[in-house]
Amino acid sequence: MDTCITVWHWPTQERWFDEGIRTSLDLVRHAGFTHINWNPDAGSSYWMADAEIEFTRRIVAEAGLKVHSVHSTNGRNTVSELIGPVPFTFESRKDIRSPHEWQRLSGVELLKNRIDLAAAFGAPNIVLHVDISDDVFRSPESETKFFAPLYRSLDELLPYCLERKVQIAAETLLDASGGSFLKLYDRLFSRYEAAFIGLCYDSGHWELLEPGGLTVLERYGNRLIATHIHDNFGAKDNHLLPFDGRLDWNAITKAIAATDYVTPLNFETPMDRYGVPDAVFYHRAHAVAARLEEMIATARRKIGE
Structure with missing residues (x-):
């Protein structure tokens, strides 16, 4: 049974990117996972050199793992990006939504860098944050202002993605209402083909936007x-393992089973939420992942009956 979990960057070793991530990959594989979501440098404007991409591809392959998704970047993530003691040190010079052409083009180049990483892995998609607020849809003028540079960037990325067989998955976030995200997806999916762009369903985020709804x-x-699979109690973005919060996993797995989504589900559940050794966390996470995969398989068998 295929199962997938996010690999995070935990700088507990002096050489965190090679020694540290190799350790994490070994623990993930030993726990029984077959796939990973690659998360290091997600959201940041860090540029991966060709040698880094090849090294990263190699250590994942040597660990016996496949990459189901790469968490990419728009250069604007206030959690993952560099933030210094004064505001101007916030790095957002690469931004696919910028109305300033040099900045927008820099964002396109940055995203191409992550597409190259996904292609090197053989991963089918990259997950992208499209930061949006409810103000975008308050008038036709504000909507045009928001979407014009975004569309230019996506138009330029489309042939690059198709050539490399890497799709973009737009993630459900928390910076707008559920209605605004539905409008965002309506705009994107009516303009672009499925071979280029699709949906990343984040279970914990959507629960906060539409409690109990799907x-x-x-x-x-x-x-x-x-998919970004995790649980919460409906108050904040806890990123817990499924069944540790309040989400209705029976309803969620049935809804996913009714789609053509190609499993495995990806667990976006960082181990720092749990005060246990890394190996213990990954083994527990794998047991939960296997349970959800079986729930998906069972629901699909019933649909086929």
Whole structure:
């Protein structure tokens, strides 16, 4: 049974990118996972050199793992990006949504860098944050202002993605209402083909936007290509293992099973939420992942009956 979990960067070793991540990869594989979501440098404007991409591809392959998804970057992530003691040190000079052409083009180049990483892995998609607020849809003028540079960037990325067989998965976030994200997906999916762009369903994020609801899967399940699976109690973005919060996993797995999503599900559950040794966390996470994969398989068998 295929199972997938996010590999995070935990700088507990002096050489965190090679020694540290190799350790994490070994623990993930030993726990029974077959796939990973690559997360180091997600959201940041760090540029990966060709030698880094090749090294990263090699250590994942040597660990006996496959990459189901790469968490890419728009250069604007206030959690993962560099933030210094004064505001101007916040790095957002690469931004696919910028109205300033040099900045927008820099964002396109940065995203191409992560597409190259995904292609080197043989990963089918990259997950992208499209930061949006409810203000975008308050008038036709504000909507045009937001989407014009974004569309230019995506138009330029489309042939690059198709050539490398890497799709973009737009993630459900928390910086706008569920209605605004549904409008975002409506705009993107009506403009671009499924071979280029689809949906990344983030279970914990969507629960905070629409408690107990699954409208995003019901409406756009035909574009579901990536998942960020985690749990919470409905108050904040806890990123817990499934069944440790309040989400209805029976309903969620049935909704996913009704789509053409190619499993495995990807667990986006960082180990720092749990005060246990890394190996213990990954083994527990794998048991939960296997349980959800079986729930998906069972639901699909019933649909086929």
